Amino acid sequence: MPIYAYRCGECGHAKDVLQKMSDPVLSTCPACGAEAFTKQLTAAGFQLKGSGWYATDFKGGGTPATSAPATAAAEGKSEGKSGDSTPAASASPGPCGGSCACH
Numbered sequence: 001m002p003i004y005a006y007r008c009g010e011c012g013h014a015k016d017v018l019q020k021m022s023d024p025v026l027s028t029c030p031a032c033g034a035e036a037f038t039k040q041l042t043a044a045g046f047q048l049k050g051s052g053w054y055a056t057d058f059k060g061g062g063t064p065a066t067s068a069p070a071t072a073a074a075e076g077k078s079e080g081k082s083g084d085s086t087p088a089a090s091a092s093p094g095p096c097g098g099s100c101a102c103h
Contacts, residue, residue, distance in 0.1 A: 009036035 006026055007014045013031035029037040 005040040005042045006037050007040050008032060008034060009038060010034040013037075014040075 001018055001020055003016050003018050005014065005016050008029035008031060011029060011032040011034065013029055015030065017026065019026075025039055026037050027035050029035075
């Protein structure tokens with residue numbers, strides 16, 4: 001069951017209430033009795049624990065797929081710094097013949 005945060009608009013009383021999703025929204029403040037008790041918008045609070053897919057697919061760090069482009073980019077930068085001011089030519093010029101800025 002979720003925990004909902006409520007706050008009274010009259011006296012400022014705040015309370016966390018454990019309710020079913022199907023339970024009606026509370027409107028009467030338990031402290032002052034005013035009909036100004038409203039549900040607050042709060043962030044979801046949960047943690048994913050264990051060794052599930054979220055741990056392997058979203059934590060990043062050292063996977064071969066992410067380290068390969070970084071290595072290729074670093075090698076491309078080192079080739080461009082060889083002394084000439086033109087970018088390093090690729091091995092296959094592609095359909096444009098190497099005359100565009102995409103290579």
